[in-house]
Amino acid sequence: MPRKARERSATGCYHIMARGINHTAIYNDDADNMNFLHILDFCADEDFTIFAYCLMGNHFHLLAKADADVLQHVMKAVGIRYVAYFNRRYQRDGPLFRGRYNSQPVTTKGYFLRVLRYIHRNPVAAGIVQEMQDYPWSSYLDYFGSRKKVLCQVDTSYALALHGLEWLRSYHQRPELNTRGMLEDSPLPAFTDGELRDFIRATAGMECHEIPLYPETITTPLLRRLVEQEGAGISQLARLTGLARGDIRRRLL
Template sequence: MSRKHRIWYPGAMYHITARGNKRAAIFKIKQDYEMYLTLLDEVRNKYPFQLHAYCLMTNHLHLQIETIRDHIQYIMKDLHSRYAIYLNKRLKTDGHVFQGRYGAQLIQDDSYFLEVSRYIHRNPLEAKMVKRAEAYPWSSYASYIFNEGNPYIDKSKTYAYFPEPSHLYYQRFVESNLDLKEMDVKEGKAWELVLQV
């Protein structure tokens, strides 16, 4: 039985997840995290895309990716092949680094776009790895809430959902328990009332 094809179209956005084979660690030392981000940038030069958020955990990862003209399968296959080659070489092993095929949940509305961003950035906090989400070094969250540069991500789409100062409203959103399912979320919507916490 053949695998179901990924839905893709130019501009398609995804919540990408991937886990280590047999739940093993895919990032063991600082160099591994840095290499994954370096390879991600190299792959982006070949298959342009926008990265809105990321979080690299010890044995799994989350990416919020918006494609431009290339199918997500080419992006992820190239990225994870390169990383597997790097990690196997560094550890002097061979075999699968990732467990099965990566997950790719299609993001089709504004509410889900924001929920994915919040979920990704809260991951280390929910796993009790840190006391504050911004303290986790392998996530894009700190660059969002401190409004700092980060060469790997584009914050403009996410910030567009919030009034100025966008980084502070985004932080309130991530740290709140808002349920977006019942809300008419649109870019540029006045969030002042929604986010008075």
């Protein structure tokens, strides 16, 4: 069966994610994290712009802009070089990543900001650190910290031009969203249906209509996060997932 064609982004921006095969770790220590970032930095060129990254042990996230063909070329080059390094270091062979990388189009400024924050908040959401600035393997410090040595070139200018440094800092630190999908005193728009489908697919690895098929132990934290932190509406979630609004409200208690 031929592979499904990747969806192309009209803006050229993508949320990119890849996981280790069988959930295995792809970064075991600081040296692995450092080498991956060096390889990413080496493979990226003027046609591949990195807006954000986060390395998370058994997976990574990128927010980047590139033509679809350039994206494929760069990610393939990164994968080949890093797998060769990893296999050589740990005296193993075979694939390291679980299939192809996942790339979801980021088509609006609001969705761009959500993905930016989602990537930077990953270590906090996973319980690795309490504060985003305490995690060294994300681009959060490139935006809001004083990183002494650049690990990978990150273009912060686009996000900062949207709202400015203090607004972005506040947005990262204030995840409380109301149920209408708007941050208080913020121009951030609610998810469109397409954006919400893409976001769930990229962050949870499932389609909206598949959510009722998974155990509540898995989907309840996801639904709570989508409403309370990402601003998805209950009615919107009910329409896209097939869950009753009352069922979603029950899970939020």
